[in-house]
Amino acid sequence: MSAVSACAGSGGGDGDPSSAGVSDSCPYWSPDSRWIAFDRGPGGVAIVDKRSDVYVADASGQRVLRLTRTRAQDEVLGWLKRPLRVVYRSRDVVYTIAPRVGAQPQQLGRLRADDQVVALSHSGSRAFVVQGNRYVVVDFPRKTRRELARGRGIGSENAAWSRDDSAIAYETDDAFGVPRELVIARGNRVVRRKRIDGLAEGLAWSPDGRLLAYTATPASAFAGAEIWLLRPSDNSTRQLTRRPETENWSPTWSPDGKRIFYESDDGYRSITKAGTSDEEVADDRSLVCPALSPHGARIAFVRLGEGAGYGALAYRLLVVMNTDGSDKNPLPATSP
Numbered sequence: 001m002s003a004v005s006a007c008a009g010s011g012g013g014d015g016d017p018s019s020a021g022v023s024d025s026c027p028y029w030s031p032d033s034r035w036i037a038f039d040r041g042p043g044g045v046a047i048v049d050k051r052s053d054v055y056v057a058d059a060s061g062q063r064v065l066r067l068t069r070t071r072a073q074d075e076v077l078g079w080l081k082r083p084l085r086v087v088y089r090s091r092d093v094v095y096t097i098a099p100r101v102g103a104q105p106q107q108l109g110r111l112r113a114d115d116q117v118v119a120l121s122h123s124g125s126r127a128f129v130v131q132g133n134r135y136v137v138v139d140f141p142r143k144t145r146r147e148l149a150r151g152r153g154i155g156s157e158n159a160a161w162s163r164d165d166s167a168i169a170y171e172t173d174d175a176f177g178v179p180r181e182l183v184i185a186r187g188n189r190v191v192r193r194k195r196i197d198g199l200a201e202g203l204a205w206s207p208d209g210r211l212l213a214y215t216a217t218p219a220s221a222f223a224g225a226e227i228w229l230l231r232p233s234d235n236s237t238r239q240l241t242r243r244p245e246t247e248n249w250s251p252t253w254s255p256d257g258k259r260i261f262y263e264s265d266d267g268y269r270s271i272t273k274a275g276t277s278d279e280e281v282a283d284d285r286s287l288v289c290p291a292l293s294p295h296g297a298r299i300a301f302v303r304l305g306e307g308a309g310y311g312a313l314a315y316r317l318l319v320v321m322n323t324d325g326s327d328k329n330p331l332p333a334t335s336p
Helices: none
Strands: 005-007 022-024 035-042 053-058 064-066 074-080 085-090 093-097 106-110 115-120 126-131 134-139 144-150 159-161 168-171 181-186 189-195 201-205 212-216 226-231 236-239 248-253 259-264 267-272 279-282 287-292 298-304 316-322
Touching: 035 074, 035 085, 035 316, 053 074, 053 085, 074 115, 115 159, 115 168, 126 159, 144 181, 159 201, 168 201, 181 212, 201 248, 201 259, 212 248, 226 248, 248 287, 259 287, 267 287, 279 298
Parallel strands: 022 316
Antiparallel strands: 005 064, 022 035, 035 053, 053 064, 074 085, 085 093, 093 106, 115 126, 126 134, 134 144, 159 168, 168 181, 181 189, 201 212, 212 226, 226 236, 248 259, 259 267, 267 279, 287 298, 298 316
8 A cells, every 4th residue: 555646637528438448436425525435446357357445535526535545446335433534345355545645554453254234334444245145244343243144145234223323224135026124134133124126225313313324116017216214113104295207216315314215217306205396406317326414515426438249347427516407517537
């Protein structure tokens, strides 16, 4: 690992990822909303040759710092809350690094080669991991692995920690005609199971921990995916969005718990938790993988560009804007 170097310049073409020539990962906001962490590699390269380094950008999207410079794939997992550091994986080692020029990485823990990290806890010290058909919680400081359950096939990729990290919600895989379930566990104990129709993509806990938002498919085979709410206290569910023949997914709660932001076929939208005032936030369909800042004022997206052919990575560039759609800035994409 080498010292940090700052990036400068711009991507061109109003943030067109193809002209920028890079592939950015989904963004992760720091708990104080000051920084956005992501990993960046060259766009248009073969998937087998994928490599990436860790970067951070400030909330304006104007300043970008490169934190690592390796020949490996450095994958950002989230943030360590105290002290404030980016958590990332490089092969089977998990590191943390401060968001500043000249910072040096520190080892936080280790993973097994076949571990897939699905969700990092808000504190940054634990990770929900899928290992084959096993669901495992890895505690890095304690160097422990706790298996929660086993799936019936290949483990799913959807999980979310509650805001206080006391509970983990995850989706079981389906196999041999067995339906999917939403499972909520506290410690070593499963406290709730809820059968669902379709995929439970984009799980999100409300700030007070009383509701869990997720995507599922209604009973009608002709309906699109909708946002639903699960109340863990009594295992009841309620359909939130009602936009027939439309796909709606990836719910995210506003910090005050009053609104839910979500992706849709026709752009990025928000709706109240009562299911009223469904409003458009951005109509750009090339913006995916949204992340709402903890203070709720800014949104970071990945903007998709043209792919590079079969077996190659698409071009992807981060874009930051206000929740009302103003002050949209593509991140700088060239190095000095």
